[in-house]
Amino acid sequence: MGRYLPGGDLEYIGRNDFQVKIRGYRIELGEIENGLLSYEGIRQSVVLAKDNSSG
Template identity: 65%
Template sequence: VQVARGYLNKEELTKEKFIVSPFKEGERIYKTGDLARWLPDGNIEYIGRKDDQVKIRGYRIELGEIENVLSSLPGVTQCCVLAKEDTVGSKRLVGYVVPEGDFDKE
């Protein structure tokens, strides 16, 4: 059973995310961005995400949005943003840029 039946006052988003269940007639399921597969023994194996979304300290973050902002900065020709674990296992965002010419880190 879902935690909710939909998004309050957001009918289109509800239709997009709460889809007809392919497993049980007459029921709905929540369509996440997670990828998984059923193993022969009946267990479900988590593979990853369909998008570049990560969760850090309870916040869902789209890495592509941060990369778009970095790419728009003058002097940045390429960039990449990753969610990396530090020495104690906490995730943090790390951005890498390729500068055009000399790079003023200020």
């Protein structure tokens, strides 16, 4: 996602999706949510990425 600044430059704001990088692997959080929903008895799921500043 980005936006144009008044001077005409393009400013990069960040991603607008649910993909995170964990130990060098790109992970789509929605795929994990859907995987959880495939189990009997699970009707809703939410997956959050927790920022670990130590690495």
